[in-house]
Amino acid sequence: MKLHGYFRSSASYRVRIALNLKGLVADQSFHHLRKGEQRSPEFLKLNPQGLVPAFITDNGDVLTQSLAIIEYLDETHPEPPLLPRDALTRAKARAFAQVIACDIHPVQNLKVLNGLRKLGADDAAVNKWAADLNFEGLAACEALVAGGTSRFLFGDAPGLAEICLIPQMHNARRFGADVSGFTRLLSVEAECAKLPAFISAAPDRQPDAE
Amino acid sequence: MKLHGYFRSSASYRVRIALNLKGLVADQSFHHLRKGEQRSPEFLKLNPQGLVPAFITDNGDVLTQSLAIIEYLDETHPEPPLLPRDALTRAKARAFAQVIACDIHPVQNLKVLNGLRKLGADDAAVNKWAADLNFEGLAACEALVAGGTSRFLFGDAPGLAEICLIPQMHNARRFGADVSGFTRLLSVEAECAKLPAFISAAPDRQPDAE
Numbered sequence: 001m002k003l004h005g006y007f008r009s010s011a012s013y014r015v016r017i018a019l020n021l022k023g024l025v026a027d028q029s030f031h032h033l034r035k036g037e038q039r040s041p042e043f044l045k046l047n048p049q050g051l052v053p054a055f056i057t058d059n060g061d062v063l064t065q066s067l068a069i070i071e072y073l074d075e076t077h078p079e080p081p082l083l084p085r086d087a088l089t090r091a092k093a094r095a096f097a098q099v100i101a102c103d104i105h106p107v108q109n110l111k112v113l114n115g116l117r118k119l120g121a122d123d124a125a126v127n128k129w130a131a132d133l134n135f136e137g138l139a140a141c142e143a144l145v146a147g148g149t150s151r152f153l154f155g156d157a158p159g160l161a162e163i164c165l166i167p168q169m170h171n172a173r174r175f176g177a178d179v180s181g182f183t184r185l186l187s188v189e190a191e192c193a194k195l196p197a198f199i200s201a202a203p204d205r206q207p208d209a210e
Numbered sequence: 211m212k213l214h215g216y217f218r219s220s221a222s223y224r225v226r227i228a229l230n231l232k233g234l235v236a237d238q239s240f241h242h243l244r245k246g247e248q249r250s251p252e253f254l255k256l257n258p259q260g261l262v263p264a265f266i267t268d269n270g271d272v273l274t275q276s277l278a279i280i281e282y283l284d285e286t287h288p289e290p291p292l293l294p295r296d297a298l299t300r301a302k303a304r305a306f307a308q309v310i311a312c313d314i315h316p317v318q319n320l321k322v323l324n325g326l327r328k329l330g331a332d333d334a335a336v337n338k339w340a341a342d343l344n345f346e347g348l349a350a351c352e353a354l355v356a357g358g359t360s361r362f363l364f365g366d367a368p369g370l371a372e373i374c375l376i377p378q379m380h381n382a383r384r385f386g387a388d389v390s391g392f393t394r395l396l397s398v399e400a401e402c403a404k405l406p407a408f409i410s411a412a413p414d415r416q417p418d419a420e
Contacts, residue, residue: 048353049309061298064354065305065312072301088271091282095275099259102275102312112317115339121329129325143258144274 002027002056004046007206009033010105010167011066012053016206017163018070020197022077026055030208033110067101070160082159093154093161096144100164104137108171127175134172135179141165142182153188158195166192170203212237212266214256217416219243220315220377221276222263226416227373228280230407232287236265240418243320261321277311280370292369303364303371306354310374314347318381337385344382345389351375352392363398368405376402380413 003019003026005012019026031037031052039050046054047064055063055072063069074082083090106112108130116126145153153161169189172179179186192198203209213229213236215222229236241247241262249260256264257274265273265282273279284292293300316322318340326336355363363371379399382389389396402408413419 047350049313049347049350051313057298059298063298063301063305065308067312068301068304068308071304072297075297075300087282087285088267088269088273090285091273091278094278094281095273098275098278098311101308102277102316103259103261106312107317107322116326116329119326119329119331119335119339125329129329137259140257140259 001058002029004029004031004043004054004056005052005206006031006033006038007203007209009052010109010171011051011101013167013170013201013203014066014101014163015053015055015069015073016201017166017198018073018082020201021080021082021158021163022073024073024077028207030206032208067097067160067164070163074160080157082163084154084159089154092144093159096141096153096161097164099137099141099144100168104133104168105171108133108175130175131172131177134168134175134177138168138172138177138179138182138185142185145184145188148184151188151191153184158192158198162188162192162198165189166198211268212239214239214241214253214264214266215262215416216241216243216248217413217419219262220319220381221261221311223377223380223411223413224276224311224373225263225265225279225283226411227376227408228283228292228370230411231290231292231368231373232283234283234287238417240416242418277307277370277374280373284370290367292373294364294369299364302354303369306351306363306371307374309347309351309354310378314343314378315381318343318385340385341382341387344378344385344387348378348382348387348389348392348395352395355394355398358394361398361401363394368402368408372398372402372408375399376408 003015031043038052044050046062053066055069063072084093113126113130116129150156152158165185166189169179213225241253248262254260256272263276265279273282294303323336323340326339360366362368375395376399379389
């Protein structure tokens with residue numbers, strides 16, 4: 001298996017964590033997003049969206065979209081599970097992940113921020129856009145899990161929700177969003193920070209880190 | 211079960227289709243997004259994101275995020291299945307859905323378009339933003355399924371991919387995106403248009419339609 005990614009891509013970071021949690025090792029290929037390498041004709045053959053990650057299975061099939069890739073890994077390598085076992089809690093974990101993967105991350109990614117600049121927004125306005133989105137989205141995440149007392153968001157082991165949370169907390173800080181009030185998220189983040197699966201997936205640990 | 215939605219919300223539209231495909235009937239409550247009813251204190255208790263849909267199970271549990279709700283319905287009411295049976299095709303169907311649910315819809319929803327206006331974009335620029343996003347995203351969708359010959363995107367029955375596609379095609383046209391070149395998507399859309407589950411879920415068929 002092979003993961004096409006970029007050190008700073010949150011969506012690639014998610015798949016790296018998932019692979020690590022499963023104990024899977026994938027070859028990695030890095031595509032420099034700021035240089036536009038994800039829009040090369042060869043890469044577009046892998047992912048017509050021109051986005052990382054793209055994931056190549058052992059059979060050579062190409063998968064895109066980080067959450068779909070992670071659920072595929074979970075279905076084809078069931079242990080340890082990345083989703084809770086009962087349908088209701090599983091839905092809540094997926095919803096938490098989707099708040100981040102649908103409503104925060106894509107609206108503050110490089111492509112959208114560049115689009116704002118084309119509309120005339122200056123650096124301060126672009127940064128505020130991203131910071132506000134991160135703050136509001138993570139505030140909703142905090143509300144969804146407030147009062148929880150388990151070690152991780154939906155039980156005693158990390159899974160899809162943490163896989164999405166940790167890269168987004170990284171982004172939120174990068175844009176200057178104040179995450180200090182999100183006590184439940186911070187508590188779970190601290191637990192994840194103890195785990196090699198999360199540590200070795202971090203952007204600054206990747207071979208293409210700048 | 212109860213669905214909190216809005217006639218024009220694509221994410222609510224998705225859940226309506228899924229309920230219909232499953233033969234399930236939910237009470238419906240409508241929240242007028244342009245009047246900001248989704249930000250009322252009572253609604254925020256259901257969904258701290260202030261977004262529709264919110265779904266109340268028969269046990270009174272609250273679920274958010276359309277894709278998580280739909281997978282919950284699929285897991286708790288397995289027939290007819292909304293996802294392909296093999297893991298690889300299931301991953302491709304989920305990825306197709308996520309192109310729409312992560313990378314098109316949230317970046318052209320009402321909240322983001324209002325944000326663009328606050329940055330100074332005029333109506334023409336806002337509409338172009340939404341039209342371009344729909345065009346580019348659906349072009350990627352078309353590329354992901356080009357060459358397919360089955361009646362529906364991933365087989366002989368509609369599922370999660372069509373549930374996301376049909377509302378987005380509706381949005382794309384509303385913003386003036388040219389979808390005429392997406393022959394595979396149009397072919398599948400025409401098949402869906404024959405099915406009561408899709409017909410009765412359409413925005414203009416809802417009690418709150420304007």
